Amino acid sequence: MSVWPAWEVREDGGATAWLQVRLAFPDGAGVEALAVLADGNVSLEDVRARPALSLDDLVELADWIEGPLFEACGIASETVEDDGAGEGDAESEDGCAGAGVGARRARPPFPRGIQGRWLVAQEYRAAQAEGADPVLAVMCATGHSRRKSLRLIAQARDAGFLAPRHARRT
Known part of the structure; x- marks a missing residue:
């Protein structure tokens, strides 16, 4: 400091x-x-x-x-x-709770890869169930910006952890 x-x-x-x-x-x-x-x-x-x-x-x-x-x-x-x-x-008006400082780290590291996508999907679904903003919940969980969080949500959709955004017509 x-x-x-x-x-x-x-x-x-x-x-x-x-x-x-x-x-x-x-x-x-x-x-x-x-x-x-x-x-x-x-x-x-x-x-x-x-x-x-x-x-x-x-x-x-x-x-x-x-x-x-x-x-x-x-x-x-x-x-x-x-x-x-x-x-x-x-x-801090973003409403993020639980992003504690802990042992002098700004935020615990968020897992990458398939485990990270699964956790993004869990956060997204939990926020939807509570009636909260799911993108904001992912932002708080990952510590990333809105754009990066939307990208992570899209990756979770592509991996099959979330339902497709729009129903595809055949």
Whole structure:
């Protein structure tokens, strides 16, 4: 994890500072955040992550960056409460639950090949049974984008794990 100052604005005897925060994981996942220090309070201005973070992941993110961020700001972490962890919700509005951070990995690896297609089909059918968006369920399970998830669903259909999209006329 690294924290470095982005810029600082001084006005009327006070100062507002923006800091860049970057976390990189061994599996290739990463999180970048822009934190703001103003009047002794630290909050997160922007959070970008690949793959996207769930609300639980955002809570974990706040815990991970709290110490190094406060150290870079020169603030004791016990005296300030980081209430800005929910401000990066734009990327977690996808409704993904259960995408926990775990042992410092962004997401557990999703199996490839025939086993992965079978799991995609299971997620798809379970979401349909619950009345939820099946593509979103596959996105949450795999950690892939919508386009990649649609491609995985199509592969599961081609493998025979899901019914054909349209009935073919003969």
